[in-house]
Amino acid sequence: MSVPLLTHLEVVPRRRNMGIGSELLDVVRQRLSAAGHRQVALGVGLDNDDAQRLYKRHGYVEWPHGMVKTTAVIYLSDGRRQFLPELCRIMVKPLDGDDSAHG
Numbered sequence: 156m157s158v159p160l161l162t163h164l165e166v167v168p169r170r171r172n173m174g175i176g177s178e179l180l181d182v183v184r185q186r187l188s189a190a191g192h193r194q195v196a197l198g199v200g201l202d203n204d205d206a207q208r209l210y211k212r213h214g215y216v217e218w219p220h221g222m223v224k225t226t227a228v229i230y231l232s233d234g235r236r237q238f239l240p241e242l243c244r245i246m247v248k249p250l251d252g253d254d255s256a257h258g
Contacts, residue, residue: 158247159187161197163228171205180213188250195250198225198243207244215246 161183166175187195197215199206201222227241 158194158196159192161195164197176206176209177213180209184213184248184250193250194247196245196247198223198245200227201242201244207246210246210248213248215248218245218247220245 164176164179164183166173166179183195196218197210199210222242223245225241225243227239229237229239231237
């Protein structure tokens with residue numbers, strides 16, 4: 156069975172801590188569950204403590220297979236993108252439950 160992988164879920168800094176990330180995760184959960192998926196995975200940078208806390212509040216747990224080498228995409232002000240190596244923590248969440256009571 157395949158597991159959907161969320162990539163580059165980001166809220167611009169001036170809009171953070173307003174519940175937008177939680178809303179995005181709730182919509183993702185609802186849509187993937189409705190499509191028949193049983194779990195979801197995502198990668199988060201090792202230094203992104205705020206995002207890790209958000210995902211944990213939503214029931215994501217670290218998978219037991221260690222870190223994964225990925226590529227970070229940095230969007231530059233002139234529209235170009237810069238690609239840098241990044242080590243990510245992979246987190247997974249079962250989709251069989253309702254996490255609307257997160258907090």
